[in-house]
Amino acid sequence: MERNDLTVRPITGRDELDLFTRLPYTLNDELADDLLAGRRRPEWTWVALRGDRLVARAAWWCRTGDDAPFLLDVFDLDDGGPDDDRVDVGARLLRTAMAVVVPAGTHPPEYGRAVPPGWRDDATARRAVEERMAALERTGARLFVERLRLEWRAGTPVPAPGGRLRFRPVRDTEEILSLMTQVLDGTLDAHSRDDLTRLPPREAAVRHYEDELARYRSPRDWWRVATLPDGEPVGFVTPARNDYSAVIGYLAVVPTHRGNGYIDDILAEGTRILAAQGVPRIRAATDLGNLPMANAFARAGYVTFERMINMTWA
Structure with a gap:
């Protein structure tokens, strides 16, 4: 042409x-x-x-x-x-x-x-x-969000378990979907917030699961639910491998337990699981404006190696 x-x-x-x-x-x-x-x-x-x-x-x-x-x-x-x-x-x-x-x-x-x-x-x-x-x-495209691309590198210290939380594998798909639905309440993630303008929370969670988590090539028994000592779930993490790298695919705390610093314990657990596989790096991403999540990654030793510009067509 x-x-x-x-x-x-x-x-x-x-x-x-x-x-x-x-x-x-x-x-x-x-x-x-x-x-x-x-x-x-x-x-x-x-x-x-x-x-x-x-x-x-x-x-x-x-x-x-x-x-x-x-x-x-x-x-x-x-x-x-x-x-x-x-x-x-x-x-x-x-x-x-x-x-x-x-x-x-x-x-x-x-x-x-x-x-x-x-x-x-x-x-x-x-x-x-x-x-x-x-x-x-x-x-016709417009800026949608700017994101941080984060990386943990082999040799970076990983905190030992703190003892406040217990970790267990995700029981089944229904449990992870239920948790994903809960954490959409008050989410700071731009893509999730956009999904919620068109979909009920459960449908948004199912879409995210099918589009991303269900496609990981790694064992699902790497995924962890974080609980209080009495078994009450406070959050979850999905350490995984995509087609290119080890990743922290999803990391969240349920609304009733936010503000207690549990995000640090949950991220550390996901990082430990992947570091134990001998990976050279672990990739993750979060929105520039999601300061609680960005700060948690920084405290865990993840560095911002790139940013991502996302644009969409209305």
Whole structure:
């Protein structure tokens, strides 16, 4: 698809990954495996070219086993040329690609892009982030939330059990769904709050479970319910492995027990379970505005190695 001197098209296959990865990004090393596993497809992987020069690119990702794109997680603009031209090229690439990639009658998948943790304080990084956002806004996208991407690294001390809580495996799916439903009351998570504008709490919990927790490749007996000595549940954690890393998938305290510092004990238990597997790192994420959760991760020795910009189309 050509307009003036710009060619916009999907890549032909894995043979064009060298072309697609001319623009740097942390996900470049994962693209080949994702294509083999079906989490990406050439028809979801687009480039904008001026001659043989890559000036912009975009790619969508799906969860293992899915048939439709779930996330726009690669979108980059070449740093050469006038600022307005870069934004215009990016918007043209997105409009052209989305007309093909996004199923008719549906909203485009959410955009999620990792950025440096201090991107606002670095002029070059800030310009790149803001130009990508400007291009997305021209297609109708708006900022949804900024998130912290967190990492515990092997060798970081893990607190010993404090004795206030007891931990046991989750009994069954019904128990985890019941707990997930309870913790939605007063949640600070932007995605959960958005789900609750359209769904009752139980349905929102089921959707989250089916979209994420049920897809983990790791044993469910890693999951833990935290209780008081008398057996009353106060929260839970789901240490797991996704397709890429060990993760703290879900971590929460039920509303009646918030404010007692239990989040630290629960996070420590989840971290201990994964550290015992000999993993080199544990990944986690929380909203920038969810200060209680962000502070708990910081106290547990997790560092912010990236931030994530999420944008959506209304």
